[in-house]
Amino acid sequence: MTYRKLSLAACPALLLAGCATPADSDYPSLAVRDIERAEGQFDVGPPQTIDVPAVETPLSGPLPEQLAALVARATEAHRAFTSALPTAERRVAAASGAGIGSDSWAAAQVALADLDSSRSLASVPLGDLDILYAAASVQADDTAAIEAARSQVIALVAEEDAALERLRARVQ
Template sequence: MKRLLPLACLALTAAGCVEGGPGRYPSLLPREIEKRGDAEPETPIAIADPDPALDRALTGQAKMLDDTQAAFAPAADRAEAAAKGARGDAVGSERWIAAQTALAELDTYRATTSATVTDIEQVALNRAAEGKPPYPSVDALKTRGEALLDGQSARIAAIQAMLPGS
């Protein structure tokens, strides 16, 4: 009897393996999830529709940038001349105060340029928040405004460096 027990277990185990047949086991072919690619999907580039109202607003902002830059250039020349004139003077002298006043005028123009660039950036942010594609005119004007702002900041810093006590 003790000899039959291991043989019975072996027979039951072997019968369990044979019983299901070939249809019950999973296929070794690739599954659907394994057939997909991992590459980024192609997304079409959205093209912005023309917006006449936005174009008019951008024209106004471009004019503001042009007018501010046109006023900044001669004011910067005056401030530079005043700073050169105050070079040997002490801090608080008449010519030093005149140069500082001229620099304050330049800061006003720079602030106007900065506010205009900020308004342009806000237009771009609002379009993005609404899910609209980028508008090329907005991007171009923003880039131009940032370049003007950087140029104005550099010119003001150079003039300010000429003054004593800077």
């Protein structure tokens, strides 16, 4: 029992020893040293204005004509997509349940690749519309007409994406 009392009496002494601080010379000072002091002045000069350069766009001509041409290109690509869609649907239906690597599966994959190509042709005008939108935004121009054209093309591409997703789900 005395051993336990002795160890309990020694605990506070050990804990207090951890609180003891060493002499100041054991640690370096945190004060600013002479080498760390900033000296001199920097001349900032007069304030400068920044001119935002005009962003080059892929098409030339007035904006309404550019937008009409881009929407027309996307619409034409969408027509090609919708004309290729029935063939792809037939090939996917024929490949439904067929094994991967079979002839009907391969034909369905080729038809889906054709649809992907048509979808890509509709995405190119969307990229050009994005460039026009970014350029107009940077130059603080009105973007309402560009947003309307983008919305039309985005709707076409979204319709194509939905069709591709539906067909791909049937051929796996």
